[in-house]
Amino acid sequence: MEIVVSNQVSHVPVTIFQVKGEISAASYEQLQQQAQDAFKAGMRNLILDLTDVTIVSSAGLRAIHSIFTLLQAAFPEESAEAIHKGMKEGTFKSSHLKLVRPTRHVRETLKMAGYDMFLEIHPNQQEAIASF
Amino acid sequence: MSSESDLIEKLTTLNHIAETLNQAADVKSVLNQALAELIKLMGLETGWIFLKDPAAPDDPEGGGYVLAAHHNLPPALTIDKADVWGTGCTCQGLQGKGELDKAYNQVHCSRLASVGGDRRGLVTHASTPLRSGDHVLGILNVAAPDWASFKPEALTLLTNVGNQIGVALERARLFDLVQERRIHEQAALLDFSSQLLGRLDLDELMRYLVEEVRQMLQADASALLLPDEEPGVLDFRAASGWHVDPVAERRQVSAEEGNGLALAMRTQRPFLEEDMGKSDLASSLPDWLRAEGFRGHAVVPLLAEGRSIGALVIDSRQPRRLDESELRLLRLMANQAAIAVEKARLHQQEVKGQGLEKELAIGQQIQLSLLPEIHPAVPGWEFATFYQAARLVGGDFYDFFDLPGEPDRLGLIIADVMGKGVPAALFMAVSSTVIRTTALDGHSPAATLMQANKLILRDSPSDLFLTAFYGVLDTRNGRLVYANAGHNRPLWLHAATGESEELVTHGTVLATFPEIELEECEIEMAPGDLLVFYTDGVTEAMNADHELFERERLQAAVAAKAQASPKELLEAVVDAVQAFTADAPQSDDMTLVAVKRN
Numbered sequence: 001m002e003i004v005v006s007n008q009v010s011h012v013p014v015t016i017f018q019v020k021g022e023i024s025a026a027s028y029e030q031l032q033q034q035a036q037d038a039f040k041a042g043m044r045n046l047i048l049d050l051t052d053v054t055i056v057s058s059a060g061l062r063a064i065h066s067i068f069t070l071l072q073a074a075f076p077e078e079s080a081e082a083i084h085k086g087m088k089e090g091t092f093k094s095s096h097l098k099l100v101r102p103t104r105h106v107r108e109t110l111k112m113a114g115y116d117m118f119l120e121i122h123p124n125q126q127e128a129i130a131s132f
Numbered sequence: 133m134s135s136e137s138d139l140i141e142k143l144t145t146l147n148h149i150a151e152t153l154n155q156a157a158d159v160k161s162v163l164n165q166a167l168a169e170l171i172k173l174m175g176l177e178t179g180w181i182f183l184k185d186p187a188a189p190d191d192p193e194g195g196g197y198v199l200a201a202h203h204n205l206p207p208a209l210t211i212d213k214a215d216v217w218g219t220g221c222t223c224q225g226l227q228g229k230g231e232l233d234k235a236y237n238q239v240h241c242s243r244l245a246s247v248g249g250d251r252r253g254l255v256t257h258a259s260t261p262l263r264s265g266d267h268v269l270g271i272l273n274v275a276a277p278d279w280a281s282f283k284p285e286a287l288t289l290l291t292n293v294g295n296q297i298g299v300a301l302e303r304a305r306l307f308d309l310v311q312e313r314r315i316h317e318q319a320a321l322l323d324f325s326s327q328l329l330g331r332l333d334l335d336e337l338m339r340y341l342v343e344e345v346r347q348m349l350q351a352d353a354s355a356l357l358l359p360d361e362e363p364g365v366l367d368f369r370a371a372s373g374w375h376v377d378p379v380a381e382r383r384q385v386s387a388e389e390g391n392g393l394a395l396a397m398r399t400q401r402p403f404l405e406e407d408m409g410k411s412d413l414a415s416s417l418p419d420w421l422r423a424e425g426f427r428g429h430a431v432v433p434l435l436a437e438g439r440s441i442g443a444l445v446i447d448s449r450q451p452r453r454l455d456e457s458e459l460r461l462l463r464l465m466a467n468q469a470a471i472a473v474e475k476a477r478l479h480q481q482e483v484k485g486q487g488l489e490k491e492l493a494i495g496q497q498i499q500l501s502l503l504p505e506i507h508p509a510v511p512g513w514e515f516a517t518f519y520q521a522a523r524l525v526g527g528d529f530y531d532f533f534d535l536p537g538e539p540d541r542l543g544l545i546i547a548d549v550m551g552k553g554v555p556a557a558l559f560m561a562v563s564s565t566v567i568r569t570t571a572l573d574g575h576s577p578a579a580t581l582m583q584a585n586k587l588i589l590r591d592s593p594s595d596l597f598l599t600a601f602y603g604v605l606d607t608r609n610g611r612l613v614y615a616n617a618g619h620n621r622p623l624w625l626h627a628a629t630g631e632s633e634e635l636v637t638h639g640t641v642l643a644t645f646p647e648i649e650l651e652e653c654e655i656e657m658a659p660g661d662l663l664v665f666y667t668d669g670v671t672e673a674m675n676a677d678h679e680l681f682e683r684e685r686l687q688a689a690v691a692a693k694a695q696a697s698p699k700e701l702l703e704a705v706v707d708a709v710q711a712f713t714a715d716a717p718q719s720d721d722m723t724l725v726a727v728k729r730n
Contacts, residue, residue: 025719040380058668062550084647113618114640
């Protein structure tokens with residue numbers, strides 16, 4: 001797995017991880033670590049561009065979930081209650097982690113695990129950046 | 133028929149009755165079958181079995197018994213007649229008084245005597261107590277028009293089968309006890325694991341320590357270093373007051389060069405430098421350390437069992453020499469740190485054993501102890517399971533259980549924790565217990581998983597989460613009501629078409645959000661239909677070319693065995709996965725469960 005990191009500024013600074021290859025048991029820790037490092041350096045909004053990701057395994061789901069939690073924890077003012085309510089009504093989507101262009105297969109995996117219920121999926125980086 | 137072949141036939145039937153009784157986990161479900169065979173063997177037509185409610189006292193009037201099995205009852209005694217069967221009777225009364233004490237007993241049946249209508253001439257019955265030791269479990273009755281109808285040989289058979297049923301009932305009772313014990317063990321595990329999950333980890337502990345030390349000594353910066361796996365190198369494990377966090381930067385320091393750290397570690401004595409700016413050390417400092425602008429510098433080794441196991445460092449950006457009292461305080465803190473670090477390390481070792489292998493073995497043990505050893509025995513249904521641990525234990529789990537108070541309804545769970553090793557196995561232990569307990573409370577599948585989600589999240593604040601499918605199968609009509617929390621969608625193989633479809637519902641993984649919303653769906657399995665439940669270790673099995681097995685291959689393997697038994701079907705799927713992956717090592721557990729309606 002390769003990760004190319006870039007930064008953009010929309011309404012807020014946005015970091016983009018262009019991920020290439022498999023997010024699987026062999027590589028998920030690398031993605032998680034890289035996100036943690038960026039987080040420590042101040043990153044609060046992240047786009048995972050999945051265009052070139054061939055596989056997201058269950059370990060990959062774990063990594064994405066932990067990044068979601070990491071970013072969410074930095075915004076305690078976004079009340080947990082509101083998020084729960086939004087989750088229940090299907091209106092909550094993370095304001096800090098967004099996904100771009102998963103392949104059909106990856107999209108299926110995300111859907112099966114219910115990740116589409118709390119993560120926005122955008123067709124390209126521009127739209128994703130603009131959505132922050 | 134010669135007497136010899138007659139004997140062989142009788143023995144064969146007896147043997148068959150014994151087998152039937154012994155193979156069923158739920159003996160009560162096969163009592164009817166055993167009774168029917170016995171009656172035929174005795175050359176009679178009618179009989180029934182009472183089981184005693186273990187909680188009911190002995191009653192000379194009878195009572196405290198339920199009709200557990202019956203065969204060919206006369207119209208006057210049909211079971212829909214509550215007034216006929218709801219009361220005590222002579223044989224129950226005799227049993228209550230301890231007088232039903234022979235291997236078989238002649239009883240003039242009060243129940244037959246009291247009813248009007250067609251009794252088919254039945255007047256009397258032979259009663260055999262069903263016992264385990266001195267403990268009365270029930271009564272086996274076979275009825276006849278008169279006592280002469282019971283041939284001595286037939287009565288011997290009756291005694292014999294009565295004994296067999298007694299043994300089988302006792303075995304079932306013991307089995308229930310074992311089941312109960314398993315639930316207790318799970319609860320103990322739950323306790324242990326929540327403590328383990330709640331404990332401060334070493335990193336947290338060290339962060340707390342350096343913060344405390346820095347504040348107490350009013351220093352600008354502090355750090356704690358522990359040896360790296362590579363000998364002669366120390367890693368920054370916690371730091372406070374640094375401009376650039378050396379932990380995040382993964383900074384390392386040599387423990388062999390002539391620096392203060394190395395000296396303190398080697399001599400097991402504190403190293404003090406009033407002003408690094410003026411010492412020879414300054415020139416040898418790496419840039420990242422020089423950039424911090426430290427002047428006053430002190431290192432205290434962490435000592436445990438006569439060894440230096442790490443070092444505590446205090447830095448000031450002004451020249452500073454710690455005085456005696458400050459140094460004493462620092463050494464005390466270092467002692468505390470050494471004890472805490474050693475304790476946490478030992479604790480980690482205890483869990484990890486000699487390394488990952490041991491940890492995985494423990495994880496596997498926990499996991500295996502949670503998986504049911506037997507399959508449900510439900511007439512008209514077949515079950516098969518397959519579980520294979522990977523190099524890294526993933527935390528797969530499945531279970532079947534009867535729902536209390538709801539005969540013919542079976543709970544089915546399959547779940548998978550995303551994680552590995554002991555934490556994943558413990559998390560699964562907690563989660564499976566919670567799901568099971570919630571399900572046994574009688575909630576619907578969606579309500580069960582939503583409630584379990586809340587409880588799991590409350591009890592286990594960790595970054596682990598799990599996927600789970602829970603369904604309730606009505607074994608009378610093949611209806612399955614289910615909800616799915618992000619688990620791989622089970623396959624439904626239609627016998628009529630040989631095609632399989634996925635059970636699609638919307639849901640999110642568990643232990644992520646305190647409130648989740650799950651959809652509940654229902655299907656009706658036709659005779660011959662099959663359900664295949666699996667974990668992602670199957671579809672994500674990878675070959676040497678990094679290709680995944682995928683659902684399509686699973687569906688193809690399943691479709692090719694549409695007519696097979698669940699066991700054969702799972703064997704074929706496993707063969708297909710193995711042929712696909714060849715020798716490539718697998719990273720995840722593989723679990724398959726197949727359920728067939730015959």
